[in-house]
Amino acid sequence: MAPIPRLRAYDGPPILSYGFRPFFLLAALQAGLMILVWLPFVGGHLSVPTAFDPVDWHIHEMLFGYQAAAVAGFLLTAIPNWTGRLPVQGTPLLVLVLAWLGGRAAVSVSGLIGWPLAMLIDSLFLLLLAAAAAREIVAGRNWRNLKVVVLLLLLLTANLAFHLEAALMGGAMVSRRFAIAVVLVLIGLIGGRIVPSFSRNWLSQRGKGRMPRAFGSYDKAVLAITVMTLGLWVGLPDSLTTGAALTLAALLHLVRLARWAGDRTWRNPLLAILHVGYLFVPLGFALTAAASFGLVAPAAGAHAWTAGAFGTMTLAVMSRASLGHTGRPLIATAATQLSYALIVIGTVARICSGLGHGSSALLHVAGLSWSLAFLVFAAAYWRVLTGMRAGPKASPAARQT
Numbered sequence: 415m416a417p418i419p420r421l422r423a424y425d426g427p428p429i430l431s432y433g434f435r436p437f438f439l440l441a442a443l444q445a446g447l448m449i450l451v452w453l454p455f456v457g458g459h460l461s462v463p464t465a466f467d468p469v470d471w472h473i474h475e476m477l478f479g480y481q482a483a484a485v486a487g488f489l490l491t492a493i494p495n496w497t498g499r500l501p502v503q504g505t506p507l508l509v510l511v512l513a514w515l516g517g518r519a520a521v522s523v524s525g526l527i528g529w530p531l532a533m534l535i536d537s538l539f540l541l542l543l544a545a546a547a548a549r550e551i552v553a554g555r556n557w558r559n560l561k562v563v564v565l566l567l568l569l570l571t572a573n574l575a576f577h578l579e580a581a582l583m584g585g586a587m588v589s590r591r592f593a594i595a596v597v598l599v600l601i602g603l604i605g606g607r608i609v610p611s612f613s614r615n616w617l618s619q620r621g622k623g624r625m626p627r628a629f630g631s632y633d634k635a636v637l638a639i640t641v642m643t644l645g646l647w648v649g650l651p652d653s654l655t656t657g658a659a660l661t662l663a664a665l666l667h668l669v670r671l672a673r674w675a676g677d678r679t680w681r682n683p684l685l686a687i688l689h690v691g692y693l694f695v696p697l698g699f700a701l702t703a704a705a706s707f708g709l710v711a712p713a714a715g716a717h718a719w720t721a722g723a724f725g726t727m728t729l730a731v732m733s734r735a736s737l738g739h740t741g742r743p744l745i746a747t748a749a750t751q752l753s754y755a756l757i758v759i760g761t762v763a764r765i766c767s768g769l770g771h772g773s774s775a776l777l778h779v780a781g782l783s784w785s786l787a788f789l790v791f792a793a794a795y796w797r798v799l800t801g802m803r804a805g806p807k808a809s810p811a812a813r814q815t
Contacts, residue, residue: 424503428802431503433490434739435799436511438732439792441483444518445725446788448475449781465524465532470580470590476720477593478536478573479518484728485569485600486510486543489562491735492604493547497554502546510546513539533577540570561603568596588648594719595644601695601723602640602667606633608731609688610674616685617678627673636666647702657706664699671696683746687730687754694722694761701765713768721784722761729757729791736795741803749794756787 429435454460456468464471490510494501502510517536524532544566551559575589610626617625643659650656676689702715733750737743746754760783767776 426504427800429800430507430511432501432739433503433507433510434487434732434735436507437483437487437490437514438736439796439799440511440514441480441487441728441732442788442792442795444475444483445480445728446785446792448472448480449785453778453781463523463525464521465529466521466580467585470576470586471521473586473590474521474573474576474580475518477590477597478540478569478576479514479521481597481724481728482540482543482569483514484732485566485597486514486539488604488731488735489543489547489566491739493550493554493556493559496559497550497556499550499554502550506546510539510542513542529577529581533574536577537570537574540566540573544570562600565596565600565603569593572596591648591651594716595648597724598644598695598698598719599637599641601692601727602637605688605692605695605727606637606670609676609692612688612734613674613676613679613685616682617675620678623678624675626675632673633670636663636670639663639666643699647706651702651712652706652708654706657703660699660703660706664696664703667692667696667699683751683754684730684734684744687726687746690754690758691723691726691730694718694726697765698723711768711770714765715768717761717764717768717780721757721764721780725761725784725787726754726757729753729787733791733795736798740798740801742798747794749790753787753790753794756783756790760784760787 424431429439451460451462452468452472455462456472462468462471466474490502490507493499517539520527520532520535544563547566548560548563551557551563572589572593575592576586579589580586607629610628613626614628617623639659640663643656643663646653646656646659671689671692674689674692676686679685679689698715698718700715701710701718702712704710705712705715733746733753734744737745760780763776763783764780767773767780
């Protein structure tokens with residue numbers, strides 16, 4: 415068969431030529447700038463006309479703003495490679511971007527327009543994204559990846575529940591756990607494929623040695639146990655049974671990570687950071703288990719997942735995919751490595767803050783480190799994401815996404 419062209423004939427703005435371009439940039443800007451607003455907001459020094467309280471606004475915009483944009487950028491780039499179909503670009507991509515921006519604006523002024531209208535506007539983006547993903551996967555007969563559409567619909571459900579619970583119950587406690595659980599399953603599913611795959615490709619060029627284990631029956635079992643465990647955590651976070659299940663999940667994910675030969679990737683920052691990011695998954699399970707037993711505050715485990723696993727894996731995938739899909743060498747520049755260091759520092763500080771160690775000072779260290787990590791990425795990759803391709807084709811390793 416003739417090779418499928420990577421892009422349609424397109425003469426519009428480069429940023430709308432592929433889904434990763436606008437959404438990785440928007441994710442980085444949202445993650446970086448939003449924290450700079452939230453810190454004075456939560457401290458009572460700034461007012462935001464949102465119907466959410468400061469903590470719920472922060473959680474919502476991290477999960478359904480920044481994280482949803484990062485997921486969109488990844489899926490709109492990965493699905494064409496899964497299906498062999500052409501990517502969403504031009505006007506359809508612009509519609510998705512405008513839906514995301516509309517959601518961010520509506521949530522920020524929901525105190526003025528009312529939470530029901532804000533909820534409807536905000537839900538449009540994930541609905542359109544799920545529809546676009548479903549259309550491409552079904553048209554490409556790529557049935558095994560329909561599970562991604564299911565997870566997008568669950569994330570949409572969590573978003574609707576977040577608005578309803580916050581408005582009717584005074585705080586979105588259950589729905590925030592639901593959303594975190596959905597993204598964790600996405601990380602476990604996709605991370606469990608790309609981390610060992612990318613690592614194996616690089617290590618196979620370095621001679622003999624221990625190689626990462628491919629996705630197999632062990633990974634499927636871990637994911638099944640993870641789904642059941644997170645279901646318990648969403649509904650019964652303080653149960654001793656939940657704590658025991660979380661402890662088991664932590665051990666299983668730690669073993670899973672050890673099977674990927676991450677210790678052999680330290681010379682390649684673009685690979686090593688994927689392993690570091692995934693390490694926060696079992697750490698989050700362990701700390702959340704400790705919270706179920708009443709040993710630590712829930713914030714420590716939650717931020718090991720959200721700041722650590724979500725944030726670090728997001729930066730790792732965004733940098734690698736942006737370079738590979740614009741024809742640039744897969745090399746981590748000094749700015750890229752700085753963003754990696756900052757996100758890890760910010761995560762460690764936030765976990766320690768959640769454990770009660772100098773919480774106020776560490777909260778600001780964590781927030782500023784997180785913000786700088788994404789703003790450094792946005793500055794370093796601005797021309798990569800908004801400019802023309804640097805080469806004739808993306809690298810094979812990057813196209814595996």
